[in-house]
Amino acid sequence: MKFTVLSLFPEFFESLDHFGIIRRAKDEGRFSLEVLNIRDFSTDKHRRVDDYPYAGGSGMVMTPQPLDAALAGKAHVIYLSPRGEKLTQAIVQQLSQWDEMTLLCGHYEGIDQRIIDRHVEREISIGDYVLSGGEIPAMVLMDAIIRLLPGVITEQSLTHESHNAFLLEYDHYTRPEDYDGQTVPEILLSGNHALIEDYRLDQAIRLTLKRRPDLIEEGIQQDAFNQQQLKRIYQLREEDNS
Structure with missing residues (x-):
């Protein structure tokens, strides 16, 4: 399984594969992880990635240009969002059958809808509450999927x-x-x-x-x-x- 993560805060993921089952699975080559900084794809001279929403409203919205550039050519894009379908074990089992996926971590009030329409295959929420960003949900999703990859945990334990x-x-x-x-x-x-x-x-x-x-x-x-x-x-x- 190949995971690609797009985030404004890549440092969140530095310790993800350093401990326990996840570390062992990484060492055994069960999955790979690439974390990309969305700001690196911004053409703004200040690397800006957000702007005010049209028609008013609170907060800021992540702009389409850096996200569009970062997602170019990426497969199976999942946007971690509080308005997505609620994550269940059945969904985790489905996703564990994929060969690769791209996890998009939003911030502020969310991302420009045109990016969702253009790139996102699924929107997923980890529960009926709101977090400050998509990084923790992305780690939750990866942990749940990695445990189901062949050879990571015995079939008896999973049953x-x-x-x-x-x-x-x-x-x-x-x-x-x-x-x-x-x-x-x-x-x-x-x-x-x-x-x-x-x-x-x-x-x-x-x-x-x-x-x-x-x-x-x-x-x-x-x-x-x-x-x-x-x-x-x-x-x-x-x-x-x-």
């Missing part, structure tokens, strides 16, 4: 993660067995793998019903659950409502 099967992930415990009076659930110490799987499924369903019932509804609509999962969903939902 049980939150959102991958329209369920949030079950609780986790590690040593010691008793920490300051709080003990690990006995079933996890039983060695009975079938019972443990059932317990973890119930944990995941209960947590999702409590925090993200919309995920379960979406999974039902998409016929994503097997018969065992559906049976437990309806049983646990009825218990919660009783």
